[in-house]
Amino acid sequence: MTDTEAKSMSIIVTKGTLDWGYPPFILATTAAAMGLEVTMFFTFYGLTLLKKKPDLKINPLGNAAMEMPMGGRHMAMPNIVAAMPGATALTTAMMKDMLKKKGVASIEELREMAVEADVKIIACQMTMDLFEYKTSDMIDGLELGGAATWVDAATRCDINLYI
């Protein structure tokens, strides 16, 4: 974060599933397009979004609000079915298909646009060590930092989000 006149936003990214991966990248790329300086701090499961080849998945287990449009209606998957082998692969395939059909960008595309727009990407050093991720597993151009790095950036940001 530099002391320019541009407004700024920071986002703490803590989740790495196919659904929760979207909000941080959508907001970061849009804010960058609107002239904001954006910092994203990836920690815990959010780190999976930075892998060179992310393999994001989704499972409705325990998410009572998740229902999929189906033939004009909405279908929810009972927990007992969501706990079965193959349920994650099935739900992931359905979700990816739906995203594609509706013209929603993939997480990888949005991430690429974030990098192109000079969004500052910080990976949490502690959780990198905790989960034994190497920087070589991750996309190029990220910085490593800790809580103080985010707090310092956040004190100068107009918008600070935790996702």
Add this chain to the structure above:
Amino acid sequence: MADQVLDAKGLNCPLPILRAKKAIKEMTAGQVLEIQATDPGAVKDFEAFCRSTGNEMVDHRVDGGTYVFNIRVN
């Protein structure tokens, strides 16, 4: 008449905004970018985009199922 036309039909949030920003970057002040989109959310979003970035919404209309925006680059 627009100086450049951006076809963002079939794209969903936030792609129309991101593509528009990319196009605007290549344009000069005073030029007009026409954006064609089918995402109904684009109406509010392009208004907000213009308010934040200082680009001017010259006009917008609905043409069949397509939203057409004309934005003058600042």
